[in-house]
Amino acid sequence: MHYDAIVIGAGPAGCMAARTLSRAGFKVLLLEKERIPRDKACGGFLPPRAVKMVEESFGPLPSSCFAPQPEMLGARLLCEGGGDYELPFSSPGLAVERGRFDAFLAAECCAEVRDGMEVEEFTALRFRVQLKARGEKGREEFESTYLVAADGAGSLALRLLRPEFHRLYAAPVLERGMLVAGEGDMDWDSQWMGLALLRKDAGLARFFRRGDLVGLAVNISPGKEWKEKLDRLLSFLEERAGLRMRGEMVRRTAASNRMAAAGQYNLGAGCALLAGEAAGLLDPWGFGIFLALESGRVAAESLVESAGERITPHVRYRYRMKEILEREAAERKGLGGMVGDFDTSSLATGKTARRDRRALARAFRSP
Numbered sequence: 118m119h120y121d122a123i124v125i126g127a128g129p130a131g132c133m134a135a136r137t138l139s140r141a142g143f144k145v146l147l148l149e150k151e152r153i154p155r156d157k158a159c160g161g162f163l164p165p166r167a168v169k170m171v172e173e174s175f176g177p178l179p180s181s182c183f184a185p186q187p188e189m190l191g192a193r194l195l196c197e198g199g200g201d202y203e204l205p206f207s208s209p210g211l212a213v214e215r216g217r218f219d220a221f222l223a224a225e226c227c228a229e230v231r232d233g234m235e236v237e238e239f240t241a242l243r244f245r246v247q248l249k250a251r252g253e254k255g256r257e258e259f260e261s262t263y264l265v266a267a268d269g270a271g272s273l274a275l276r277l278l279r280p281e282f283h284r285l286y287a288a289p290v291l292e293r294g295m296l297v298a299g300e301g302d303m304d305w306d307s308q309w310m311g312l313a314l315l316r317k318d319a320g321l322a323r324f325f326r327r328g329d330l331v332g333l334a335v336n337i338s339p340g341k342e343w344k345e346k347l348d349r350l351l352s353f354l355e356e357r358a359g360l361r362m363r364g365e366m367v368r369r370t371a372a373s374n375r376m377a378a379a380g381q382y383n384l385g386a387g388c389a390l391l392a393g394e395a396a397g398l399l400d401p402w403g404f405g406i407f408l409a410l411e412s413g414r415v416a417a418e419s420l421v422e423s424a425g426e427r428i429t430p431h432v433r434y435r436y437r438m439k440e441i442l443e444r445e446a447a448e449r450k451g452l453g454g455m456v457g458d459f460d461t462s463s464l465a466t467g468k469t470a471r472r473d474r475r476a477l478a479r480a481f482r483s484p
């Protein structure tokens with residue numbers, strides 16, 4: 118069977134690409150290796166612009182996707198040895214349950230969705246993609262004119278399309294992101310997402326409170342002791358926010374790739390485009406869902422706009438993404454003003470604030 122476009126991965130980037138292409142009249146196949154709803158270690162926080170983008174493309178989010186106490190006001194940043202800052206959103210954001218949220222996007226993307234199908238290999242020629250995927254019934258082959266690969270941080274597509282780029286830039290900074298959750302209590306308003314900036318290059322950790330549950334998210338660089346990092350975060354939060362954990366903590370890991378921190382992105386080649394974390398688009402605050410949605414949409418629009426033209430869509434996609442990547446870079450430098458949906462003006466004045474702002478900028482840059 119021939120498709121106009123095949124999309125790999127039913128995360129936010131893949132579902133948004135599939136939805137945009139289907140709306141434009143393309144015949145689209147979306148392949149996902151896990152069974153939907155699939156589990157994803159994620160805080161599930163959506164800044165207001167992500168909520169807006171989802172609702173414009175997929176319609177109102179059903180309340181079944183919401184996390185308990187879903188309205189989010191922004192983030193509070195606690196710096197070790199430094200200040201405590203409120204970074205409010207320009208309008209409320211949302212907390213969602215990731216499995217159900219992604220399942221909603223897949224159900225509403227209007228493409229043919231095949232879950233439990235892992236893409237194992239493909240070749241992408243000019244306007245012709247041949248792809249092999251394995252499901253319960255064995256191996257199947259598919260063909261399409263275009264490909265959007267949105268297969269996440271450990272992207273097979275990046276490895277196949279750009280082996281050298283993968284070896285030099287993506288593989289060395291592939292980390293595990295760990296989400297640890299358990300029953301607990303802390304002096305923390307659950308409408309605020311927590312950010313903790315730890316000293317000695319331990320980077321930016323995230324935490325949240327939902328009812329009786331406390332969640333902590335840390336990145337674990339290869340070869341580094343994750344337990345030490347988690348213990349530091351726990352004792353820091355005990356001291357600064359009265360954290361008291363009770364009983365067992367559940368650990369879930371997910372891949373995350375920090376190649377974007379060093380300004381390394383890869384948007385694919387020819388008629389095969391990469392979107393979301395597969396392209397290296399990871400938001401420094403941890404709000405990767407918005408960038409995934411945005412790049413999925415721009416990738417799909419670039420395909421639609423290039424159809425029937427002689428230029429390959431990758432050229433158009435790169436051109437359109439340039440603006441977005443420059444905006445991201447400018448926003449990181451603009452700490453102390455509006456950064457994305459955050460009002461970071463509390464970081465603008467005072468000696469401590471200036472020092473914490475520099476430490477934060479360093480944490481954003483170091484891969």
Ligand SMILES: Cc1cc2nc3c(=O)[nH]c(=O)nc-3n(C[C@H](O)[C@H](O)[C@H](O)COP(=O)(O)OP(=O)(O)OC[C@H]3O[C@@H](n4cnc5c(N)ncnc54)[C@H](O)[C@@H]3O)c2cc1C
Pocket residue numbers: 125126127128129130131148149150151155157158159160161162163234235236237267268269270273294295296334335371372373392393394395399400403404405406407409
């Ligand atoms: C601990 C943690 C907490 C986070 N918290 C937040 C948060 O609160 N807010 C936020 O905005 N972001 C958060 N993020 C980041 C966010 O989860 C990612 O940026 C986002 O999921 C990227 O979306 P994506 O569509 O690019 O990739 P993914 O969501 O990773 O989707 C990729 C999909 O591709 C599928 N796939 C992979 N390989 C194949 C294959 N070979 N064949 C077929 N399918 C395949 C995968 O199963 C997966 O479903 C967090 C990340 C971590 C690690």
